[in-house]
Amino acid sequence: HSSAPNDLSIVYDNSYSMRATRYSDCFLSIHSGAAHLSPDPFASENIWGWGSAWREYREFVGALDFGAVYQLWSPELHTRFGGNFQDVTNTILACQRRPESPFSMLPDECIYYIL
Numbered sequence: 362h363s364s365a366p367n368d369l370s371i372v373y374d375n376s377y378s379m380r381a382t383r384y385s386d387c388f389l390s391i392h393s394g395a396a397h398l399s400p401d402p403f404a405s406e407n408i409w410g411w412g413s414a415w416r417e418y419r420e421f422v423g424a425l426d427f428g429a430v431y432q433l434w435s436p437e438l439h440t441r442f443g444g445n446f447q448d449v450t451n452t453i454l455a456c457q458r459r460p461e462s463p464f465s466m467l468p469d470e471c472i473y474y475i476l
Contacts, residue, residue, distance in 0.1 A: 371396075373419040383420055388429045393420040434476040450476055 376383075376393035384391040396419035398407040407414040432438065439447060457464040457472055464472065 372422040373416065374422045376418045376420040379418060389427065391421070391425075393418060395419060435473065 373396035379393050382390055382392055396416045397403075397414055398416060399405075399414035400408065404414050406412075432441065434442065434446075434450070439450065442450070453464060453472060453476070456462040457467060457469075459465060467475075
């Protein structure tokens with residue numbers, strides 16, 4: 362979304378396939394979608410005063426810069442991680458507390474490092 366009051370802000374182009382992935386790597390996938398052509402977020406009228414502010418089958422034209430920051434797990438940050446990761450973490454920590462588990466031979470610090 363852009364709050365610029367003219368049509369020189371974010372540039373969109375026609376997309377001929379809503380299913381095609383426009384860009385993908387191990388962190389991000391970008392697909393075609395809808396363009397919003399109003400400087401007011403979620404407004405229904407566009408800047409020309411007629412028609413819908415939403416245009417279907419559009420794709421972003423331009424450059425996008427992003428970065429990924431890896432986060433080291435710790436008990437204090439446990440809730441910042443996704444539900445599946447939290448479940449696996451809880452299972453590993455529970456296994457570590459059982460004497461018959463091979464994980465029981467590892468100190469807490471070693472388990473934390475693995476996670």
